[in-house]
Amino acid sequence: MIKAAVMGYGTIGSGVVEVLDINQSSIAKRAGDGIEVKYVLDLRDFPGDPIQEKVVHDYRTIAEDPEVQIVVETMGGVEPAYTFVKTMIEAGKHVTTSNKALVAAKGAELIALAKEKNVNFMFEASVGGGIPIIRPLNSCLTADEIEEITGIVNGTTNYMMTKMSQEGLEFDDVLKDAQAKGYAEKDPTADIEGYDACRKIAILTSLVCGQQVDFEDIHTEGITKITAADIKYAKAMGRAIKLLASSKKVENGYVAMVAPFLLPASHPLYSVNDVFNAIFVHGNVLGDAMFYGSGAGKLPTASAVVADIVEIAKHLDTNIATTWSSKKLELVDYRQNVNRFFVRTTADAAAVEKVFGSVEYVTAEGVTGENGFITNAMSEAEYEEKAAQLDGILQMIRVAV
Numbered sequence: 351m352i353k354a355a356v357m358g359y360g361t362i363g364s365g366v367v368e369v370l371d372i373n374q375s376s377i378a379k380r381a382g383d384g385i386e387v388k389y390v391l392d393l394r395d396f397p398g399d400p401i402q403e404k405v406v407h408d409y410r411t412i413a414e415d416p417e418v419q420i421v422v423e424t425m426g427g428v429e430p431a432y433t434f435v436k437t438m439i440e441a442g443k444h445v446t447t448s449n450k451a452l453v454a455a456k457g458a459e460l461i462a463l464a465k466e467k468n469v470n471f472m473f474e475a476s477v478g479g480g481i482p483i484i485r486p487l488n489s490c491l492t493a494d495e496i497e498e499i500t501g502i503v504n505g506t507t508n509y510m511m512t513k514m515s516q517e518g519l520e521f522d523d524v525l526k527d528a529q530a531k532g533y534a535e536k537d538p539t540a541d542i543e544g545y546d547a548c549r550k551i552a553i554l555t556s557l558v559c560g561q562q563v564d565f566e567d568i569h570t571e572g573i574t575k576i577t578a579a580d581i582k583y584a585k586a587m588g589r590a591i592k593l594l595a596s597s598k599k600v601e602n603g604y605v606a607m608v609a610p611f612l613l614p615a616s617h618p619l620y621s622v623n624d625v626f627n628a629i630f631v632h633g634n635v636l637g638d639a640m641f642y643g644s645g646a647g648k649l650p651t652a653s654a655v656v657a658d659i660v661e662i663a664k665h666l667d668t669n670i671a672t673t674w675s676s677k678k679l680e681l682v683d684y685r686q687n688v689n690r691f692f693v694r695t696t697a698d699a700a701a702v703e704k705v706f707g708s709v710e711y712v713t714a715e716g717v718t719g720e721n722g723f724i725t726n727a728m729s730e731a732e733y734e735e736k737a738a739q740l741d742g743i744l745q746m747i748r749v750a751v
């Protein structure tokens with residue numbers, strides 16, 4: 351029996367215990383041995399829960415027990431998760447985490463430490479919930495230069511955009527609905543402002559380029575400014591508005607950003623709705639690939655954590671190399687990105703054309719007293735410069751090809 355410990359018995363941690371129980375025998379076959387949870391670390395007690403006897407309140411109990419080989423971290427946040435995980439790796443234990451904040455901030459360091467200690471630090475569940483994307487990038491798509499990763503990597507905002515689109519509702523009403531359904535947190539800032547997606551694309555970009563990409567360097571816009579009127583325009587264009595996290599290889603490096611985009615029906619991410627996530631990958635020899643599925647939630651996320659446990663169980667004496675050094679990658683300025691831009695303004699057509707030249711006008715049913723138009727392709731920098739010359743801009747959303 352391989353002994354494991356779970357740090358953090360919240361939604362994901364309890365899901366991990368549940369998955370290990372539901373699929374006990376198939377997991378044991380695949381892992382080559384049974385997996386037994388010896389400890390659950392939490393501040394709380396869980397009277398009546400089968401794991402109550404396993405609850406410990408001091409992480410050192412786990413670190414100091416030589417029987418424990420695998421530690422699961424599902425606490426969230428950078429501290430104290432970082433201190434606990436570091437201590438476990440230093441004690442020669444393998445770690446898997448679902449914690450994107452920890453991985454984005456400390457991934458390179460923990461990978462290096464795990465290598466030094468000949469253990470593994472895995473984080474499949476940190477991006478895309480149950481969708482395999484970390485292992486495919488690290489172990490499968492290794493023949494390719496990955497030229498683009500563009501994903502819908504936040505279930506909460508995708509649910510909200512889908513609901514706004516399907517029901518014509520305003521942002522605040524949809525947020526309340528998402529909170530009532532448990533899809534959005536009481537404090538939804540990290541999701542709706544794009545911070546969660548930003549950390550996820552920072553992790554994916556770090557894996558693709560093999561260097562540290564700091565999430566603070568990624569230009570990030572959330573969905574809070576999207577309105578029911580924008581959705582009407584999107585419909586008139588036959589497009590859908592989606593929050594995309596994107597990273598592209600360009601001539602002089604990598605450029606990454608998080609922002610809402612207007613996607614055409616032909617785009618592979620157009621039909622990704624509700625809480626689902628999908629990650630589109632383009633490799634220089636592979637061409638296109640897409641990873642789609644349950645990007646959040648208790649059991650899907652726990653599925654990815656337990657898959658890491660199985661992978662670790664198969665490599666108890668081997669460090670599986672992960673190329674992600676702590677050398678910082680300076681991202682290319684996103685303002686070099688070329689896009690077409692959908693703009694809504696109270697300015698008249700003459701003023702629009704004076705600044706942007708010829709544009710494609712769009713009208714939306716029931717929206718009056720303004721002009722909606724799509725610019726020609728130009729860099730973000732050029733758009734900013736022109737937009738500064740036009741009064742009355744109400745909205746700008748990038749238009750994907």
Ligand code: HSE
Binds near residue numbers: 479503505507646
């Ligand atoms: N809040 C996140 C989401 C959870 O909605 O995708 C999974 O990381």
